[in-house]
Amino acid sequence: MNPKHPDLTINTDLARQILTGFIHSEVTRTGFTKAVIGLSGGIDSALSCFLAAEALGPANVLAVRMPYKSSSQDSLDHAQQVIDKLGVASLTIPITPMVQPYLDANEGISSFRAGNIMARQRMIVLYDQSAVFGGLVIGTSNKTEILLGYSTLWGDSASALNPIGDLYKTQIRQLSRAMGVPEAIVAKPPTADLWLGQTDEKELGFTYADVDPLLYLLVDERYTPQECVDAGYEEGFVNKVVDRIRRNQFKRILPPIAKLGQRTIGYDFLYLRDWGT
Numbered sequence: 001m002n003p004k005h006p007d008l009t010i011n012t013d014l015a016r017q018i019l020t021g022f023i024h025s026e027v028t029r030t031g032f033t034k035a036v037i038g039l040s041g042g043i044d045s046a047l048s049c050f051l052a053a054e055a056l057g058p059a060n061v062l063a064v065r066m067p068y069k070s071s072s073q074d075s076l077d078h079a080q081q082v083i084d085k086l087g088v089a090s091l092t093i094p095i096t097p098m099v100q101p102y103l104d105a106n107e108g109i110s111s112f113r114a115g116n117i118m119a120r121q122r123m124i125v126l127y128d129q130s131a132v133f134g135g136l137v138i139g140t141s142n143k144t145e146i147l148l149g150y151s152t153l154w155g156d157s158a159s160a161l162n163p164i165g166d167l168y169k170t171q172i173r174q175l176s177r178a179m180g181v182p183e184a185i186v187a188k189p190p191t192a193d194l195w196l197g198q199t200d201e202k203e204l205g206f207t208y209a210d211v212d213p214l215l216y217l218l219v220d221e222r223y224t225p226q227e228c229v230d231a232g233y234e235e236g237f238v239n240k241v242v243d244r245i246r247r248n249q250f251k252r253i254l255p256p257i258a259k260l261g262q263r264t265i266g267y268d269f270l271y272l273r274d275w276g277t
């Protein structure tokens with residue numbers, strides 16, 4: 001392996017089979033047959049929707065578009081392309097009337113805070129629609145975002161199951177092309193679309209093409225930060241990425257519970273005895 005250019009190519013047929021199987025077994029295991037997904041017009045939710053439609057059948061998948069007034073028209077149009085191509089059920093629920101009173105009551109609120117509020121409002125809508133449709137919420141966070149903590153806690157990160165969380169962003173593109181996600185969606189720059197002109201790569205300060213190989217070395221190949229520097233990665237870049245992974249550990253775990261008793265949930269108690277199947 002050339003550590004500067006590790007091969008992140010995946011077997012798309014195998015990934016497709018495993019991920020659709022995962023969705024089907026995780027949804028039906030809990031007694032459900034349906035799924036609900038926030039469809040933004042971006043590649044992560046498009047791919048998750050393609051996988052869910054294949055796993056459960058398009059009639060069993062509800063795609064919810066939730067534009068804010070500044071969301072781009074492209075995002076809405078791209079989401080519609082996915083809905084039309086797959087034939088999934090769909091709803092459009094604008095979140096502006098829900099979030100605007102809070103934003104207006106907080107004069108001078110930053111775009112950053114407003115963005116997190118929008119992401120959490122979408123979670124509220126999605127979980128409510130999941131109760132109406134009778135489906136589980138499918139997550140859309142990829143491995144790069146989860147490692148870097150690039151999501152709103154309890155917002156877009158909230159879900160019942162996450163089919164694409166072990167795929168780096170560059171691998172998401174590969175599988176999306178193989179599954180027929182429209183090229184306009186695959187080729188455009190990733191954006192949370194939370195404020196005008198936002199793109200992931202601008203906000204993060206590096207590109208997915210640069211960070212995915214480094215994350216692969218640190219996580220999958222278990223390189224130390226120094227070994228990454230020795231392999232040719234710039235020290236400042238390595239430190240920045242390692243710092244983000246560490247700082248955002250809290251987003252990858254459940255809240256710790258203070259221990260008082262002998263059988264504390266999450267530490268000693270995991271499930272009842274004789275749990276069955």
Ligand SMILES: Nc1ncnc2c1ncn2[C@@H]1O[C@H](COP(=O)(O)OP(=O)(O)OC[C@H]2O[C@@H]([n+]3cccc(C(=O)O)c3)[C@H](O)[C@@H]2O)[C@@H](O)[C@H]1O
Nearest residue numbers: 115116119149150151152153156191192193194200203250
């Ligand atoms: N160590 C710690 N242990 C436990 N909790 C901790 C904590 N440090 C902060 N916190 C809590 O977490 C909060 C900060 O986390 P959070 O509220 O998530 O917000 P934060 O991580 O500050 O910002 C979210 C980031 O994700 C990006 N994002 C959001 C939504 C969607 C997308 C997208 O790609 O579509 C991207 C967004 O642009 C921004 O860069 C703090 O206000 C605090 O309450």
Ligand SMILES: Nc1ncnc2c1ncn2[C@@H]1O[C@H](COP(=O)(O)OP(=O)(O)OP(=O)(O)O)[C@@H](O)[C@H]1O
Nearest residue numbers: 038039040042043044045065066140156190191192
């Ligand atoms: N306008 C929206 N309508 C519905 N869901 C949305 C909207 N904006 C964001 N979401 C939800 O939040 C998730 C996080 O957004 P994120 O930008 O990380 O993913 P994406 O838009 O699918 O892909 P990309 O990262 O390439 O833009 C989306 O996948 C989607 O589930």
Ligand SMILES: [Mg+2]
Nearest residue numbers: 040042191192
């Ligand atoms: Mg997006």
